[in-house]
Amino acid sequence: MIDLPILSMLIFIPLFGVGFIMLIRGEQETVQNNARRVALYTSGFNFLLSLYMLFNFDKDSADFQFVEQGIWFSALDISYHVGVDGISLFFVVLSAFLVPICILASWNSIKTRVREYMIAFLILETFMIGTFCALDSFLFYIFFEAVLIPMFIIIGVWGGANRIYSAFKFFLYTLLGSVLMLLALLYLYMEVGTSDIQTLINNPVARNAQIWLFIAFFASFAVKMPMWPVHTWLPDAHVEAPTAGSVILAGVLLKMGGYGFLRFSMPMFPEATEFFAPMIFWLSVIAIIYTSLVALVQEDMKKLIAYSSVAHMGYVTLGIFTATTQGVEGGIFQMISHGVISAALFLCVGVVYDRLHTREISRYGGLVKNMPKYATIFMIFMLGSVGLPGTAGFVGEFLTLMGAFQVSTIIAVFATTGVVLGAAYMLVLYRRVVFGEQKNEDAASLKDLNRIEYICLVPLVILTLWLGIAPGYVMDRMAPSVERLIAHYESHLPDEPEQLAQYTLEGAE
C-alpha cells in the first residue's frame, strides 16, 4: 500500500479546487458551469478519498490512525498534528459525503454569484474536515472557528429575506461561545505546557480548574450543538440559509459541538463532567420536550425541522454525558444518523421550495397525487426522523435511552416522551404537506423529482436504511475508541462515592 498523507489531502484538496475556480475566465455562463463542475469533481474526489480512508481504517484499534505530524508554529511549540480515531472517523466521511450532495443540490437553484458560492463551500469543506482531524487544540480551534466565515457568507449572500439578521446572530452567538473556549485552551496550554490533545487528555488538571474550564468549553460546544437555552440562533439560521447551507449546518456543523464534548470536555475534565452531568441531563430533557412542543406549532417547514434538530441533539448530549458505552455510542450514532436524515429532510424541503418558493406548510397539500416519488422518499426520511425501527434514527435514540436508563430512570422517562412528540410533529408535517386535499392549484401542478434531485436523495435513502438495518459496520469501528474513552474517564474519577454516602448518613442521624 502506498503511504499517502490521506488526512492532509482530505483537508487541502478542496483548496486546490478553490484555486482552480479562481482561475476560470470567460463568459459568465461558462464560468458558472465550470465553477459548478470543478466544485463537484473536487468534492467528489474528496469523498472517494474519504471512502478509501474508511476502508483502510483498522477497526480493532482504539488509537489515532493516519497520524501526521509536522512542524508548524514552532515558536509556541504548536505542531500540525492530525489523525482520526473511531469517534472522528465517521464525521470526516459524513462531511466529505455531504459536500458534493450540497453542490449538486445547488446546481440549478443558485443562479447568482455561482463562483463565489462554490468557493465558499469548498473552503467550508476544508475547515470542517480539519476540525474533525485536528489533534492539536489550537489547530482544532482555528478550523472550528474559521468555519464561521464561509457559513456567514453563505447565509448572508444567498439566504432568504431576513438573512442579514440571521447571519449576524449565527456568527456572534457562536463566536461568543468559542472565544471563551480559546481562553480555556490557553489556560490548559499554560498548565500542561502543550497544546497536543493526547497529552492534554493524559494530564488532567486539578478539580477546581476543571470546573471553570469545563464551563468555558461548554459555552462553546453548547452553542454549537445547540442546547437549550442557547439554541435560538439555529431556527433563524436554518430558515434563512439556502437549502445546501441548511444541509451542511444540520448535517455537519451541529456535530462539531458533540464531537467537542467527546474530544475535549469528557476526557480532559472527567471530574467536572461528572459534576455537571445532572445539569446537562436536565437541559437535554428540557430541550427534547420543549423544542418538540415548539416544533408542533410551526407553520414553516424549515423551522419545524430546525426545532426537531434541537430535540435530536438533546438525545446526543443526554447519551454522551451518561458516560456509558451505550449512551456514548448512541450519541455518536445519533449524530451520524441525524446528519444523514436531517440533511435529507432539508433537501426535501428544498425540492418543493425551489418549485413554489414558499416554506409555509399550509400552502402545500396532497402532493402525493402529483409527486408520488417525492412522497415516498420524503416518507422514508420522515420515519427515520421519528425513529422507526429499521431506519438510522432508531438505533441512536434507542441506545441513548438505554444509556439514560442506566443512570436515571426518571430522566429516561422524560426523554422517552420526546419520541412520542417527535412522531407527532413529523407525522403532522407529513400529513399536511403530502396528504389531504389539494388546496392550491400551483401546489397541485408541481412536477415530480428531476434527475439531479434523484441523484442527491437516493444515496441518502440507502444510507438511512443501511444504517438502520446494519448499524454494526459503524458500531464496530467506533467501539474500541469509545471503550477507551470511557475507561479513561472512569479511571480519572476520584474514588469518593463511599465517603459521600457516609456523609449523608451522618447528616440523617
Added chain:
Amino acid sequence: MNITFQSLQPLWPELFLACAGMILLVIGVLSKKENPTRSITLFTMMSFVAVILLLIVQPASSEPILNGMFVQNEFTIFIKLLIALGIIACLALSPRYLERSQIAKFEYPILILFAGLGMMMMVSANDLLALYMGLELQSLSLYVLAAIRRNHIKSAESGMKYFILGAISSGMLLFGISMIYGFTGSTNFDVIATTLLQDMHLGAVIGFVFVLSALAFKISAVPFHMWTPDVYEGAPSTVTAFFAIVPKVAAIALIIRLLYLPFVALEDQWFEMVWLLSFASMTIGAFAALRQDNLKRLLAYSSIGNVGYVLIGVVAGGEAGISAVLIYLTIYMIMTIGTFGILLCLERDGMYFEKISDLSGLSRNHPFMAYSLTILMFSMSGIPPFAGFFGKLIIFQSAISSGLFILAVLGVLTSVVAAYYYLRVIKVMFFDEPVAAYDIKDIEWSRKLVITGSIAFVALFIFFPSFVVNVSNQAVSGIF
C-alpha cells in the same frame, strides 16, 4: 569625552535622516518643477529605505552614547524598523490622494520624515529630556500634518484640537519630568532607576503619574482618547493612516521602555494604572464604535480598542508579554495599512468617500477590493485563519500565563462586540445594493503594492507564524 564618527555609529540612522530631511527641504524650495511633491516623496521613501539598511547593519546592542542620552539596542532597532516600514507604506499610499485633494505640497513628505525622526529619537531616549525633545519633534510635525488641508474646515479643526490637547499633554509631561527630577536628582533613566529602587519617594510617584498620563494621551488610551475620533475624521485620509499606525507604535515602545527601565521600581503603582487603561480602552473602543457611520471614526475607535489589547501585553510583562505586544503591533500595523489603502480607493470624480454606506455593494463593482477588505475585517476581529487571530492569541496567552484572567475575559468579550462592527462593514459590501462604481482605473502601482502586500501577509501568516514571533522574541532582549 571624545566623540568620533565611529563612536556615533548607533546614531547613524538618525543623523542620516536629519541630514536627508534638511537637504530635501532645500531641494523642495529651490526646485524649478511645477510641483516637486512626487519626487520629494520618492526621495523620502528612499531615505527611509537607507535608514532600514543602516538599522540592519547596527551591532545588536551597545552602551548608551552622548553622555547616556541615547541608546540603541535590539528593541529600539525593531521598533525603528516598524516605524520606517510604516512610513514607507504611508508615503506609498499618498501621492494620488494628495493631488486630488489639492494638498500636494512638498512639505508633506518632509513633515512625515521629521515626525519619523522624532519618533526614532524618543524611542531611543535614555534621558527624560531627550525623550521630551523627540516627542515634541514628532508632535509638532503631526499637528501641522493634521491641519495640512488648510482650506478645509474639518482639517483645520482637527489640527487645532490636536494641537491644544497635545500641548496640554506636553505640559503634563514636562511637569511630571520636573517632579521626577526634583525627587530623584536626575533625568537619566539609569540614575532614576537606581534612585527609585533605593528610595521610592511619593513625589516621584506623582511625577510619574503625570508622565504616564501624557503618554496615554499619545496612544489614545481611555480616558485620554477624546481627541482621536475627531482628529482621525478631520485629517486628510493619508494623514489619518499615518496617525493610526506609526506614532502609536513609537509611543507604546516608549511606554514599555519607561515602565521597564527607569520606573521598574514603581511596578506596583503602574500595574494598576495600566491595567485600568487597558480595561477602559477595550470597553470604550468596542462599544463606542457600534454607532459610528464614518469609516475613519470607526477605525479611530477600533484603534482605541486595539491599544487596550496591546496594553494587556504591557501589563502581563515579562519577555512573553512584551514580545506579544511587538507581534500584535506588527500585525495590527499591517492590517491597518491595508484597510486605509482600500479606503483611499473610494474615489469618484475627484471626491473621496468615507462613510460605511459608501461601501454598499462594493462586491459587485469591485470584487477584489471587497474581498480584500473582507479578509482585513475578519482579521481585525480576530477570526482564524487570518493574522489578526494570531496577534490576539499571543496577547491572550501572555495574559493567561500572567494570571490576568479578568483582562483576558474582558478582552475576548469585547472582541466579540468589535466583531459586530467589523461584520457590519462586510455586510454593507456584500448584502446591500451597490452604489455607483468608483474610479480605480489609474491607481498608482505603489498603492496596489501596499494593499496586496498587506493582504498577502494577513492571509498567508498562518503558514509561517513562527517568523514574526522569533524576530520579536529576539527584539525583547533589548529590554530585559
